[in-house]
Amino acid sequence: MTGRPGGRPLVPAYLSTGGVARPSRPHLERLSVLTGSGEPAPEDLTAAQLALLDVLEDGSLTVVEAAALLRLPVSAVRVLTAALLDRGLVLARAPIPTADRFEPDLLKRVADGLRALKH
Amino acid sequence: MASAPSSTSGIHLPDTARDLVKILVAGPFGVGKTTLIDSVSEIRPLHTEEHLTQASEQVDDLDGVREKATTTVAIDFGRISLPGGVVLYLFGTPGQERFRSLWDDIAYGALGALVLVDSRRIDASFDVLGLVEETGLPYAVAFNAFPDAPRHHTPEQLRAALDLEPGTPMVTCDARDANSSLDALLALVEHLIDRDPPENR
Ligand SMILES: Nc1nc2c(ncn2[C@@H]2O[C@H](COP(=O)(O)OP(=O)(O)O)[C@@H](O)[C@H]2O)c(=O)[nH]1
Ligand SMILES: [Mg+2]
Numbered sequence: 138m139t140g141r142p143g144g145r146p147l148v149p150a151y152l153s154t155g156g157v158a159r160p161s162r163p164h165l166e167r168l169s170v171l172t173g174s175g176e177p178a179p180e181d182l183t184a185a186q187l188a189l190l191d192v193l194e195d196g197s198l199t200v201v202e203a204a205a206l207l208r209l210p211v212s213a214v215r216v217l218t219a220a221l222l223d224r225g226l227v228l229a230r231a232p233i234p235t236a237d238r239f240e241p242d243l244l245k246r247v248a249d250g251l252r253a254l255k256h
Numbered sequence: 257m258a259s260a261p262s263s264t265s266g267i268h269l270p271d272t273a274r275d276l277v278k279i280l281v282a283g284p285f286g287v288g289k290t291t292l293i294d295s296v297s298e299i300r301p302l303h304t305e306e307h308l309t310q311a312s313e314q315v316d317d318l319d320g321v322r323e324k325a326t327t328t329v330a331i332d333f334g335r336i337s338l339p340g341g342v343v344l345y346l347f348g349t350p351g352q353e354r355f356r357s358l359w360d361d362i363a364y365g366a367l368g369a370l371v372l373v374d375s376r377r378i379d380a381s382f383d384v385l386g387l388v389e390e391t392g393l394p395y396a397v398a399f400n401a402f403p404d405a406p407r408h409h410t411p412e413q414l415r416a417a418l419d420l421e422p423g424t425p426m427v428t429c430d431a432r433d434a435n436s437s438l439d440a441l442l443a444l445v446e447h448l449i450d451r452d453p454p455e456n457r
Contacts, residue, residue, distance in 0.1 A: 166364065166365060167278075167347075167361070167362065167364075168276045168277075168278060168345060168365070170269065170273070170276065195268050196268030196269060197268060197269045197273075198267065198268060198269065199269070199276065199345075201304060201333060201345075202267060202269075202302065202335075204304045205302035205303060205304050205333070206267065206302075208305065209304075210304060210305060210306050210307050210328075211304055211306065211361075212306075212307070232275070232276035232277070232278075232365065233275045233276060233277065234274070234275070243275060243277070243342070244367070244445060244448050244449045245449060246275075246338065246340050246342050247277060247338065247342055247344060247367070247445050248442060248445045248446060248449060249338075249339075249340075250336075250338025250339055250340065250342055250344070251336075251338070251344075251438050251441055251442050251445065252438075252442065253338070253339060254296075254336070254338075254434075254438055255435050255438050255439075256435065
C-alpha cells in the first residue's frame with residue numbers, strides 16, 4: 138500500500154485477515170495474553186501478521202491491547218493470532234488460569250488492590 | 257516497515273501479571289465513561305475501533321464484512337495492575353441495542369458492570385440497564401456528579417426511577433477524580449463479594 142496517511146491502519150481491516158473473517162479458534166478472548174515465541178518470522182507472513190509479531194517483540198500484550206496498537210478491530214486480531222498460533226509463532230494464554238477462575242479470593246484481591254491505590 | 261504507532265512503551269504487560277479480570281464501565285454517550293477510565297488507568301487511554309457487524313456470528317466471509325461493516329464504534333479501555341498479580345481492565349461500553357453482539361463479546365467473562373448515570377438525564381441510562389440485566393451481569397450504579405445536576409432527588413426516588421433492586425449499590429462519583437472513581441469501582445466489587453457464595457458465580 139502506498140500513500141497511507143499517518144494515523145490510519147496499516148492494513149484495512151477487511152484485507153488484514155487475508156480473506157478469512159472468522160478465526161479457526163473460538164477461544165481467543167479480548168484479554169487472552171499473547172507472547173511471541175521467539176521463532177524467526179518466516180518470509181511468507183502477511184504485513185498484518187508481521188505487524189502483530191512486531192508489537193509482541195518487546196513483551197506480552199492482550200488481544201485487545203494488540204488491536205488498539207495496530208488500529209485493527211479485535212475480530213481481525215483474533216484471525217491474525219489464530220494464524221500465528223497455528224505456526225507456533227505466538228503463544229496465547231487465557232486471562233485467568235483455568236483452575237483459578239472461581240478462586241474465592243480473587244474478588245477480595247481485586248477489592249484490596251483497589252483500596253491500596255487510594256490516596 | 258511502517259508498523260504500529262511508535263510509542264508502545266509501557267503498554268506491555270508486567271511479568272507479574274497473572275490473573276486478568278475485567279469490569280464494564282457502561283453508560284450512554286457523554287456520561288463520563290472515558291473520563292472515569294482515564295482517571296484510574298495506568299496506561300495511556302487506548303481504544304479499539306470495532307465494526308459493529310463484525311462481532312456478529314453471521315459474518316463468515318470477506319464479502320460479508322465489506323458489505324455489512326458500515327458502522328464503527330470506539331471502545332475505550334484502561335488497565336490497573338494490582339498487587340498480587342491481578343490486572344483489572346475497564347471497558348467503556350455504550351449500551352444500545354444495536355451494539356448487542358459487541359456488548360456480548362466484551363461482557364464475556366466480565367466480573368460485573370459499573371453503570372454510570374447522569375442524574376440530569378436518567379432515562380438515557382435505561383437501555384444500558386436493560387442490557388446489563390439481560391446479560392445477567394451483576395452491577396452497581398454510579399451517579400456521575402455534574403455541577404448542574406439536580407439535587408432535589410432523594411436516593412429512594414432515584415432508585416425508584418431506575419427501577420433498581422433494593423440490594424443494588426448506588427453511589428455518587430466524580431469521574432475526573434481517581435479516588436472517587438476507585439470508590440465507585442469498590443462499591444461494585446464489594447457488592448460482588450457480598451452478593452452470593454462463589455459457587456454460584
Ligand atoms: N463536571 C463533571 N464533568 C464530567 C464528569 N465526568 C465526565 N465529565 C465531562 O463530561 C464529558 C463527557 O465525558 P466522557 O468521559 O467523554 O463521556 P463518555 O462518552 O461516557 O466516554 C467530558 O467533557 C467530561 O470532561 C464529572 O464527574 N463531573
Ligand atoms: Mg467515551
